[in-house]
Amino acid sequence: MTMYRPEIKVLDCTIRDGGLINDHNFEDGFVKAVFTALAASGVDYVELGYRNSDKIFSPDKFGKWKFCDEKHLKKIVDGIKNPPQLTTMVDIGRVDLGSIPKKKDSVVDVIRVACYVKDIDKAIDLTKRFTDKGYKTTVNVMAISTALQPALEEGLSDLSEAPIMAVYIVDSFGALYSEQVHFLVNLYKKYLNPKGIEVGFHAHNNQQLGFANTIEAIRKGANYLDATIYGIGRAAGNCPLELLLSFLKNPKFNLEPVLEVIEKEFLPLRKEIEWGYILPYMITGVLNRHPKAAMAFRKTADKDKSALFYRDQLAEEDAA
């Protein structure tokens, strides 16, 4: 039941979460190679980026996958056999509703709304507007390892009334251990499953627990699972798709195209941009903090002095 459950849906967010490393500047050839491999691998959904407003973020500073215009999306999916469903992500307060076409004029199937617990009601409002335009929606609750239980339960109660497919547990800081994953999946299920809403899980890999925590989420009943090719993603990255597909026994999944695209595209890319098990990211995970201090530290000449970074982080804790 853990390894083969027909309800399980795998969503690859390689280009979306990976874009947080390089300001969403992936070349079309790379994105096409990724999408082609993912279609062959049998994943259910692919997320190519954010649909944020170009009035709020400058297209001079960010690549096209921060905005995901229809014309750019179409260029990627055109001609692909058996394409997975397409998703894009929006952030609260960074979306221009007027610029988003109706579903009948879009290649996008699902819009995922990312928010913190405090903004769940704003997220619900967005899901209603996207539903009115004809899209399916999810809500992805970030930084869940810092959420206080009463506020989270109130949010889940509100979400249970919303027109959404799934609500995700997003371990933004890579801080959760298995027992916490079990607790959160059970809590989400209690509010959401009776209303036909699924539980999703999005891991970060700061403590090498991204894949392990995803398995634990599956064991407890999460059916919407995020992963990325070779674990690419901000800072320590995400649950590696190749591991997740190896674990899942549904014969619709195919590992080989993922291995091929890692060899051709990701091994060269890893020499240009970094992600993965790097000690400052491990340290922010252990301390249950946003990786931004570690990301800044990795741009300094001291970048490998992880003991120094650890002492600095502990000193901040003392000052709090």
Add this chain to the structure above:
Amino acid sequence: MTMYRPEIKVLDCTIRDGGLINDHNFEDGFVKAVFTALAASGVDYVELGYRNSDKIFSPDKFGKWKFCDEKHLKKIVDGIKNPPQLTTMVDIGRVDLGSIPKKKDSVVDVIRVACYVKDIDKAIDLTKRFTDKGYKTTVNVMAISTALQPALEEGLSDLSEAPIMAVYIVDSFGALYSEQVHFLVNLYKKYLNPKGIEVGFHAHNNQQLGFANTIEAIRKGANYLDATIYGIGRAAGNCPLELLLSFLKNPKFNLEPVLEVIEKEFLPLRKEIEWGYILPYMITGVLNRHPKAAMAFRKTADKDKSALFYRDQLAEEDAA
């Protein structure tokens, strides 16, 4: 109870398992730096190598940590404040009993006997001989992911009568998932705990589950835990010590010296020899096989062609 249990003992086998990558050829300066950092980190045991016979293995071909002569061990531990207890490992049929001094003439505290399920009775015989010489002993049952349950239960029953401190679950192939770890720890406990023998866990990291599985073993009651600095070890390596110490809340453990020695010794070493999350090792883990085919593949010009390696491995499966 999971994160702080006074009975938990951490054993670092950096030099012993890491030695499987470089034929045990670590320089004295490196080994001294490692041992010094480990003493400061508060780990309970340190394993510096194998105590195999120089009549069976040639000292021309293997470094000194394959043999662990007293004089070499003494040089490392001399002058270290609060040294951890010292362990060495022996393999069945590769040890020269006559060459091993009595405990009173040795700096070694514990001898760990590595064996497969089929050789458990030979291992028990060795533990008796080492006990007679004054040492504490453990038995480390390798390749546990391929053990058949009736033979394993018979072995555990025999081990429960042996003069040993602990019996280890050794996931040599990095193939176990959490539910299998739970099953095995419970099975070991049933036979061993009533006789005062502890359960140990030694992970390999082929599927990025080394640390996660070690946590799961702790949750179910394993108290002897192996780890290595920066996860060094054969093929994909082991449970990273820095992650394990971050997780355990016993204040006797200290992360900082481990971070320091990674920066000074392991980041440079990783440029010379490889270990960690490398796809051919991931594939042997998924397929529950010894990593030797992957280790050979990594020495060829095709070393990054993991899809090719995967197809070759599947073809072997068809032929079986």
